Amino acid sequence: MTTTSTNTPIVTGYPSTMGDDVQLNTTTLIRHAARTHPEREIVYRLPDGGWDRYTYGAAYERVTRGANALRGLGVEPGDRVGVLDWNSRRHYELYWAIPGLAAVMVQLNLRLGPEDLSFVIDDSGTSVICVDETLLPVAEAVAPLLPGVRAWVVMTDKPLSEIETSLPNVHHYENLVAAASPHIVWPEIEERSAYGACYTTGTTGRPKGVYYSHRAIYLHSYAIATNIGMVLDDCTMLITPMFHGQAWGLPQAATLMANKIVLPGRYMAEDTKPLTDAIIAEGVTVTNGAPAIFLPMLHYIETLDEKPDLSRLRMMSGATEPPLTMMRGFHDLTGAEIVHAYGATETTPLVTMNRYKPSVRERLSEDELFQLKRKQGLPVTGVDIRLIDGIGNDVPFDGVTQGEICMRGPWITTTYHNMAEDDRAGRFHDGYWRSGDVGTIDADGYLKVTDRVKDVIKSGGEWISSIDMENLLLAHPAIAEAAVVGLSHPKWQERPFVLIVPRPGQAITLEQVRSHLASAFANWQLPDAIEIVSEIPRTSVGKFDKKRIRAAYAGAYGGEQANA
Amino acid sequence: MTTTSTNTPIVTGYPSTMGDDVQLNTTTLIRHAARTHPEREIVYRLPDGGWDRYTYGAAYERVTRGANALRGLGVEPGDRVGVLDWNSRRHYELYWAIPGLAAVMVQLNLRLGPEDLSFVIDDSGTSVICVDETLLPVAEAVAPLLPGVRAWVVMTDKPLSEIETSLPNVHHYENLVAAASPHIVWPEIEERSAYGACYTTGTTGRPKGVYYSHRAIYLHSYAIATNIGMVLDDCTMLITPMFHGQAWGLPQAATLMANKIVLPGRYMAEDTKPLTDAIIAEGVTVTNGAPAIFLPMLHYIETLDEKPDLSRLRMMSGATEPPLTMMRGFHDLTGAEIVHAYGATETTPLVTMNRYKPSVRERLSEDELFQLKRKQGLPVTGVDIRLIDGIGNDVPFDGVTQGEICMRGPWITTTYHNMAEDDRAGRFHDGYWRSGDVGTIDADGYLKVTDRVKDVIKSGGEWISSIDMENLLLAHPAIAEAAVVGLSHPKWQERPFVLIVPRPGQAITLEQVRSHLASAFANWQLPDAIEIVSEIPRTSVGKFDKKRIRAAYAGAYGGEQANA
Ligand SMILES: Nc1ncnc2c1ncn2[C@@H]1O[C@H](COP(=O)(O)OP(=O)(O)OP(=O)(O)O)[C@@H](O)[C@H]1O
Ligand SMILES: Nc1ncnc2c1ncn2[C@@H]1O[C@H](COP(=O)(O)OP(=O)(O)OP(=O)(O)O)[C@@H](O)[C@H]1O
Ligand SMILES: [Mg+2]
Ligand SMILES: [Mg+2]
CATH class of the missing domain: 3.30.300.30 (ANL, C-terminal domain)
Structure with a gap:
């Protein structure tokens, strides 16, 4: 009853009269936000630690100019364009400009070593890379290994003349944007075309290329929005890096919902104070990150004489199980809620989110509810999950029996980029992606990740x-x-x-x-x-x-x- | 900047690695609700005016049995199956059982005269009709005109022996369901296949057939959920008839969000008291209807000594502009919010919904905000709106210049069933559906419907x-x-x-x-x-x-x- 299999053939019924040919394109999301909510703010942190702000209207104009500028550099539909940047406003603009051209935004993890980074750039066939000024050393370390990259676009507030770099064929983002036309007729993009690419972290092996379709990103945005319960007057801060797994799809979901957006720019786990201060000052109500970031934020809040009221704040926490004391700490000191979520590069990433069902809220004590929050949560609509044992049999959802977590859905990968046929072995099962994670699902439907297959x-x-x-x-x-x-x-x-x-x-x-x-x-x-x-x-x-x-x-x- | 045109060719980019072949099927929504929220309640009103309740788990079992029963009657993918019923639980079950088989649920408006009703049944080629016991006279009046209908399924709590009817080839829903298997392997349905059909009311001419695809319904459910701001613990009552425009897509949206659902069964505008009492008793937080229904509810509330606290209730109001006094009345007496929305049979129907943007909430006085609520609202993401003058030129969005409201999107019709080529004239413009409504869009993005083209x-x-x-x-x-x-x-x-x-x-x-x-x-x-x-x-x-x-x-x- 709970699963689907790819062995079922696709059945065609009676023709519809609807606009089924209208393609699901990410451009629709930013176009809508800019047209209906042009006055809504996007706040961003400057390299010097100060803050500035513009609007969806202004951002969209820079998106159209940026897209025209990339066209001017010869970017064509299907081309791969890399981005090496923090959570900056230019990064946000490129989130729309590159895919809007039917090109592929290749997310470059700035923490990768030169070998892995050049592998990603090479494997993807990236020909143009936009790089933030502060990351020039990262780019310069890989550039000599990358004859395929024919243009580098430096993103900086300084004039090009002040930029010293060994990179060849350097362009200046701000000059290009200023010179480009703000008028564009966006192509309508076949929705299965790649919107962007992200390579897996390589925790368990070589990074593997995941190419997200426009369709997947579009549908995933709604999944994020409905599962967090986003509304028009939410304010979303993107703490998760935008260079990995499209910051968990939160940029697109926030834009879909025309949220005010806060971009913290370059930050480290140590930059707890400016992030937390901005959450308070800007009235952030939705954010995302790993416990490794949230925990120091809590420690900082503990030092404040007056505790902020963050009772509207939902902090989507992934990557690993959030510590109980951290979840309790935020709740007790500020009213903020940690929303535990689970996914992977291959899953766009939302697979489960931990929200209380009305029935468990009625049944469980406060202590038990916090314990429940440690689980990875309920599968979201659209994603089918199976747990399989070592020989591929389904195991029951009894909260005890462990199995490898397998999934299938419109935003779950069904292959990897450039993957040889015999490399597929062990990665897919009956059309489901095998996560390599081991878990249980309890009678209430909550998934718990117990380990990785390789770590158990x-x-x-x-x-x-x-x-x-x-x-x-x-x-x-x-x-x-x-x-x-x-x-x-x-x-x-x-x-x-x-x-x-x-x-x-x-x-x-x-x-x-x-x-x-x-x-x-x-x-x-x-x-x-x-x-x-x-x-x-x-x-x-x-x-x-x-x-x-x-x-x-x-x-x-x-x-x-x-x-x- | 704000519109798209169908003259733009579809551009194909780079291949993705995602599960783009996973079809958007409505079955996914009920399957998810039943699997993850089997304990969640569906409350329904009985013919005697009493109330009963079951769960998503139990409803889903009846859905699978119902689907198997229809298969047993020979229903094949692509077949059209009519439903003539109030907002009952059996109607809810058929909302999933019929489309789940890749058959088409033909929505039969029980208020149509025999001529229009038999036209709809005939034009759609409906071969099986499920009819509620109380509507047998309606069915009997058209049956002689309909040689194409080969089976009638009577829905009643009574045994078949107690049903007197002149209908030929009569089956008994409950007997069929009881005898059918609860196990089913749902077909994966090509998402452009028709999920259901609804014929326009015929206010301005002959009813015209609109056939909704699975894809359209699926996407529309998310649009409804995100725009109302539905969350897991909402409770949705379906007041709008389920036999027209799929009750504005609220049944599917509520199921997507695993809301508790309240089905008021058979009711008339006079049945104000039981509807209102149920809203209070069941804790309804979302509902929909026309002012013609909401207004008597308000009058009833005015008679209550103790006013109910309905401050979580959002009442989606369509069909016509809601009177200001009614909007104020609900707000002042109960805290409930009227959410003005606009659409048509051809648009599934959500096109605009009136939510306050943060900027208008800051800028306008309470009085002005209520005045703003009279407008039909903001276009929802995914729907492109244009206003055109008599000769097809776009008019500006200045809040003053009127134009015919035209739209395009994944859940907007692009043709009508059985429509002759020369009947298309005047109904479509550059790939946009022409609504026949006249309106303005103001600088804040709010649409106001000023009239019908034919009534102006x-x-x-x-x-x-x-x-x-x-x-x-x-x-x-x-x-x-x-x-x-x-x-x-x-x-x-x-x-x-x-x-x-x-x-x-x-x-x-x-x-x-x-x-x-x-x-x-x-x-x-x-x-x-x-x-x-x-x-x-x-x-x-x-x-x-x-x-x-x-x-x-x-x-x-x-x-x-x-x-x-
Ligand atoms: N909430 C969570 N709780 C526990 N583990 C989680 C959670 N969210 C994500 N994970 C872990 O992170 C993995 C996804 O991480 P990601 O895709 O970024 O790279 P990786 O799997 O670590 O790298 P690689 O696949 O290259 O080895 C999941 O498969 C899971 O093991
Ligand atoms: N909020 C609203 N305010 C004003 N008018 C509305 C609103 N919502 C819907 N309408 C009107 O109702 C129409 C849609 O109604 P529906 O599709 O049920 O049938 P109809 O247009 O009345 O019939 P037909 O198309 O057969 O003449 C819209 O085109 C519009 O004229
Ligand atoms: Mg992995
Ligand atoms: Mg009409």
């Missing part, structure tokens, strides 16, 4: 969730950070191994770790060894890099290096 | 809005109802003519009418004659039947019968 520890034929173990370790007063991996073991296949960063001035032993974990784990599940470290290796987006951890400690239990 | 009074080369005149007449203390039409005049082309129903015990003269209207109309615009009547002719859905009025008084000004 396979010990003596049973599965141990590395994530559950990490979360429990974090509750120990002496532990600041903890990562758990399975290391190859000659007898048990794998055994858990723990990296720990102690809190300043604290120490912890293997025995203390084992007795702490014994409250929730069976004896055979407890780790046999721990390692005290000052830092845990992380990927470009701040996730634990378990590939590197496993490689570094491969032989610790005397086994072979496994599933790196 | 063309006098001496100028246009007089019959609607504006009617609204001003209603403000006169002696006038209960007033209809204004243009009658053919040998010298002036047309001149305004007024039908008036006075308030009980009141009288009014032509001179009083003219001097009352003189506050807003120029001398040459004032009517030359009035007629005092006890009732104004109305169409099947309660609109003034101006065709009949013009025909009845055609010669009054000595001209020929015009544009009837």
Whole structure:
């Protein structure tokens, strides 16, 4: 009853009389916002840390000029145009200008090393790249590797003469925009054409290219808006990087709903104060980010004498399970709600969002409701989810049985760019994308991600969730950070191994770790060894890099290096 | 900048990797609601006036059984299946069961006369009709005219043996459902296939067939949900008839958002008390209807000692401009908000909805805001609107210049069923559907419908809005109802003519009418004659039947019968 299969043939019924040929194009969203809400503000942070603002009307004029400028550089439908930028207003403009031409906006993760970054640019066949002035060093490091890139467009408030760079064929975004016509007749784009591309982070392997269609982005925008419950007078701040997974589709959803938008520009996890101050000052009601960003914001709020009233604020939190104390902290101090969501590069990304159903709100205590928030949430309409076991059978939705999370829907990938046929093995199942995540779905319909297929520890034929173990370790007063991996073991296949960063001035032993974990784990599940470290290796987006951890400690239990 | 034209060719860009082949099917909406929110309630009114309730889970099981039962009757993809019913739970089930099979749900307006009704059934090629027991007389009146209908399914709680009917080939819905399997593999339906059909009311001519695609309905559901601002814990009552324009798409939007749903069953404008009581008792937060229904509800609320708190309630009001006093009345007595919306059978129907933009809320006084609510509202994302003059030129959006309202979008019709090529003349313009309505769009983007092209009074080369005149007449203390039409005049082309129903015990003269209207109309615009009547002719859905009025008084000004 709950799933569809791609084995079902497509059946054609009776013809309709409707405008079915009108293509779902992202241009429609910005055109609408600019035409009906031209006065609505977009606020953006300047390189010097100050703030400025313009309107949808003004932004749209720069979008049309920008598109004409790119045309002037020879950009044609189907061309790939890269963007290397923070969450800036120019980035926002390119979100519409590039796809509006039926070209592909290639999202360039500015935290990737030169090897991965040049792979992405090369694999995508990107020929023009727009780069923010502050990221010129990143661009310069890869430029020599990229003969295919025929133009670089530097984005800066300075005149071109003040820009020193080794990049070849340099153009100046502001000069181009100023010289271009504001009049454009947008092409109507076949909706399955790529709107943009994003490459997976590479946590578990080589980055893989995901190319989002206009259709997928358009439908996903509505999914985001309806699931967050966006309304016309919301104000959305984009904290998630716009260079990865289109900032979770929030820019498009906010534009669809003609929200006021706040663009924080260049920021680091340390820039907690300006982000938080802007949320308060601009009246932000919707934002998104990872716990790694939200947690320092909470710590900053704790230092404020007068706590802000953020009771309209919904903070969409993804990438990893949000800590309970953080969710409670925001709620208790400010009234803000953490909205836990789950997805991946391959899923545009919205797959589940944790909203309380009326029935659970009636049934559960406040404590239980916060516990429920730790789950990744309810599948959104349009996405079909299945959980499959190791041999491809569906497992029941009973809240206990784990299975690999597989999904299918208009904004879920069904292939990868340039993927060889034999590389497809293990990535798709009956038309569903296999996420590589393991989870359960409970009787209320809530999905819980328990681990990654590659990270779950396979010990003596049973599965141990590395994530559950990490979360429990974090509750120990002496532990600041903890990562758990399975290391190859000659007898048990794998055994858990723990990296720990102690809190300043604290120490912890293997025995203390084992007795702490014994409250929730069976004896055979407890780790046999721990390692005290000052830092845990992380990927470009701040996730634990378990590939590197496993490689570094491969032989610790005397086994072979496994599933790196 | 604001419009698109169908002269633009469709451009294909770079291929995407997404699930673009996943079809937008309405089945997805009910499947999702049943799977993720099986416990959520659907409340329905019984024939005896009592109320009962079941859940999405139970409803979905009956949907699957109903679909299997229809298959058992030989219903194939593409077949047309008619429904003649009130806003009942069985009607709700058929909303999913029929389209789910890739068959077409033909909406049968139970208020049509036998001639129009049999035209609709015949024109659509409907072969099976599901009819509520209470509407058997309506069915029996047309059955002899319809050799093409090969099966009738009677919907009743009584056993078949207790049903007396002259209909041939009668089946019993409940027996079929009970006997059918609850297991189904839904076909994946090519999204441009017709989901359902509705024929226009025939206010201005013969009913014309509009066939909605699955794609149109799916996208429209999101448009409704995002524009009303629906959330998971909303409770939606369907007051607008489900047999016309799919109750404005609210059933699908409410299901998309897994709202609690309230189905009032059979009701008349007089059934104000049970409807209003249910709104209060069930905690309804979203509903829809025409002012003709909402106004008596307000009068009923005025009689209540304790006024209900309906501050979460949004009442989507269409069909005609809602009276200011009614909007204020609901607001002042209950906190409920009238949300003015506009559309037509041909537009699924959502085209505009009146929501306050943050900028107008800041700028306007409370009085001005209520005045603004009289306008039909802001175009919704996805629908392009143009205003054209008599020779097809676009007129400016200045809030003053009137033009015929034309639109284009994924849920706007681009043709009619069985329409001969030369019948298309005057109905479409550059790929846009011509609504036959005249209106303005102001600088804030709000559309105001000033009249119908056929009703606007063309006098001496100028246009007089019959609607504006009617609204001003209603403000006169002696006038209960007033209809204004243009009658053919040998010298002036047309001149305004007024039908008036006075308030009980009141009288009014032509001179009083003219001097009352003189506050807003120029001398040459004032009517030359009035007629005092006890009732104004109305169409099947309660609109003034101006065709009949013009025909009845055609010669009054000595001209020929015009544009009837
Ligand atoms: N709310 C969440 N809770 C737990 N894990 C999450 C959550 N949201 C996302 N994730 C994890 O992040 C993954 C998606 O991340 P992303 O697509 O950016 O790259 P990656 O999967 O880390 O990289 P790669 O696929 O290249 O190995 C999900 O598959 C899941 O493992
Ligand atoms: N909010 C509104 N304010 C004013 N008029 C409205 C509003 N909503 C709808 N209408 C009118 O109702 C019309 C749509 O009604 P519908 O499609 O049910 O049939 P009809 O146009 O009356 O019939 P026909 O097209 O067969 O003559 C619109 O074209 C418009 O004239
Ligand atoms: Mg991944
Ligand atoms: Mg009409």
